[in-house]
Each structure stands twice: as structure tokens, then as C-alpha cells.
Amino acid sequence: MPSKKSSSSASTRQNQSKCGCFSFRKLGFLAVILALLSSVVVYLEARLESFYIFTPDHLHDLSQRAVAAHGNDTRAVVKYIVGELNEKETSAHLNLDEEWVFNNAGGAMGAMYIIHASITEYLIIFGTAIGTEGHTGRHTADDYFHILQGTQLAYVPGEYEPEVYPQGSVHHLPRGQVKQYKMDGSCFALEYARGWIPPMLFFGYADTFSSTLDFPTLWATTRITGREMIGNLLKGKL
């Protein structure tokens, strides 16, 4: 009797080790990877500031000088901005080709030119000549929207008046906050985001899958963003 019992429990253990042990090992492996990954994120999070190559102060000043120099000739304003960034130490991390692509996100539609994209920052010209409205998205980065042309309106629940951002002003949307925003007519901005950029891409892509099904645009956006992010990583820019 006792020998039979022990042999049956041995065979159960053997069965467990056949099908159960492997997934335990996989789970353990996953836990180690997750622990490593989260400690890397925590480590980098504490040092995020040290990876930034742009500053909100300079970009605001630069936007205002560009508008003062070229007014509503926004094509010239953009050239002025990119031209100055190209004379500074940021020059190695810029995309000088104005590769405009549509961007649908949060129900709003416009177009963008990606000047810089890396893991911790992006700098784009975003806007539309006919106006749009939508949800800002809840992001893992601070967002600075420098108005180059037109006016942007924003609304937060609980208020009865809109926030108004005219030409030359900057709309700072802190990491994690959300607003409704609107461009009543033609409006273009220099948009700078700093924080964790990759999670923001999900918001940037969601409308393609739920609404536009514009896969050539999705591909162009992915190709440019990927090229810039990887290119910067290879130059040691996180």
C-alpha cells in the first residue's frame, strides 16, 4: 500500500514537471525581465532631465523671434526655427526634410513635420489650415505647444470660459493632464514633448485603426519616427 501511494504521487510529480515546470520557468524568466525592465525605467526616470537636448525657454523665445521676423509667413517661420536649431549642438539630431504627414489623434486632424524624435523628446510642427478639434490625449510627457500662427482654445471640466492661446504664446500641458482643444481656423504650432515618447505613439495611432484606416499615412509616420528614434539612439541620444 505505501509503496503504491508513493509511486502514484511520484508519477503525479513527474506529470507536473512535464507540463507545469516549464511554465514556472517561463514565469520566473518573465518576472526577472520585468524586474530588470522596471528598474531600468525607474533609473532612467530619475535621470530624464539629463537626456533632453531642447529647452522650453529657448523654444519659446525662438518661436517668438521667428514670428517677429516673418509674421504670418509660416513657411518662413518654420525655416527660421529649424535653421537656428541647425546652427546649435542640436544639429546632429534634426530631420531637415519637411516630410509632412497627416496626423489623426483624439478625434482631431492635422498634419505634422517631425523635426526631432527620440525616446525622451519630440519636436514637430503641427497644424492645419482649416481648423480642428479634439482630445489632447493623456500623455507620459510634458507638452509645450508654441503657437506660430492662429489661435488655439482649450477647455477643462469645471470651467465656464475657454483658455485662449494666441500667436506667440505657449500652451503647456503637464504630463498626465487632459483637455479638450480646438483650432477655430488656420493654426500651426511648434510642439515640443519631453518625457516618455514611445507610449504616446499608441494615442497617435489609435485613430488610424478605429477610424481612418489610412495605412499609407501610418506607414509613413512609422518609417519617419522609427528612423529618427533609432538614428538618435545610435548617436547615443536616448
Ligand SMILES: *[C@@H]1O[C@H](CO)[C@@H](O)[C@H](O)[C@H]1NC(C)=O
Ligand atoms: C497674423 O494674422 C492675424 C489675423 O489676420 C493678425 O491678427 C496677426 O496680427 C498677424 N500676425 C502677425 C505677426 O503679423
